[in-house]
Amino acid sequence: MSAHRIILDELRGGDRRSIGRSNQVVGxxxxxxxxxxxxxxxMQHADELVRMRAADAAEKLTVTNPEWLRPFKAxxxxxxxxxxxxxxxxxxxxxxxxxxxxxxxxxxxxxxFRRYLKDQGCIVKTFAMQGLxxxxxxxxxxxxxxxxxxSSLMRTGSPSMKSRGxxxxxxxxTLILPHPAPVFK
Numbered sequence: 001m002s003a004h005r006i007i008l009d010e011l012r013g014g015d016r017r018s019i020g021r022s023n024q025v026v027g028x029x030x031x032x033x034x035x036x037x038x039x040x041x042x043m044q045h046a047d048e049l050v051r052m053r054a055a056d057a058a059e060k061l062t063v064t065n066p067e068w069l070r071p072f073k074a075x076x077x078x079x080x081x082x083x084x085x086x087x088x089x090x091x092x093x094x095x096x097x098x099x100x101x102x103x104x105x106x107x108x109x110x111x112x113f114r115r116y117l118k119d120q121g122c123i124v125k126t127f128a129m130q131g132l133x134x135x136x137x138x139x140x141x142x143x144x145x146x147x148x149x150x151s152s153l154m155r156t157g158s159p160s161m162k163s164r165g166x167x168x169x170x171x172x173x174t175l176i177l178p179h180p181a182p183v184f185k
Contacts, residue, residue: 003032003035004037004041007029007035007038008038008041008042008045008050010028011049011057012047016052016087019053019056020049020053022056023057025039025053026060026061029057029061030061033065033068036058036061037071037072038054039054039055039057040072040075040076042057043055043058043079043088044079048087051085051087051088052085052087052088052091055087055088055091056091058095059091062095066099069098069099070099073099073100073101073105077096077105077108077109079092080093080096081112086121086123089116089119089121089124089128090123090126091127093124093127093128093130093131094127094131096109096131097134097135097138101135103139106135106139106142107142110132110142113135114128114132116128116131117129117149122157123160125153125161126157126161129149129150129153130164130168132146133146133150133168133171133172136175137172137175140175143175147172150172151165154169
């Protein structure tokens with residue numbers, strides 16, 4: 001059996017409320033980075049549990065290794081555009097801003113995240129807000145629209161969206177507001 005298949009088999013079973021053995025898979029892939037493509041493939045697996053756990057593992061690994069995503073940029077953007085699965089959406093909202101995106105790609109990904117804001121799930125919406133803010137921090141031309149969107153969602157969103165929105169607006173405001181001039185006495 002191939003290592004690729006072993007990785008995906010480790011992500012099977014249980015139910016949607018569990019990450020199963022994804023943390024063990026993270027450890028294995030961290031030790032053997034050549035296995036990382038199996039996780040990208042796993043995000044398109046027929047089994048929804050494998051898809052969500054592969055996305056979870058890829059998200060955890062790319063916090064410290066965002067360069068691992070580089071060869072999969074087009075594939076991940078396409079997946080984000082097409083997926084209906086909420087767990088994939090919230091993980092992709094965390095993953096995509098880690099890519100080196102062109103201006104055109106950032107605009108396209110921001111549009112995907114704005115679509116995610118219409119999702120039923122509050123977790124998807126919360127991570128879409130975070131993803132928009134992450135993109136705006138990279139491309140300041142996205143700041144005004146992102147700020148308006150987050151402000152609007154804070155009026156109507158869930159408590160977790162309101163809390164995340166406050167933190168995000170604070171972060172975005174530090175990018176917008178000039179630092180005060182020093183006061184000399």
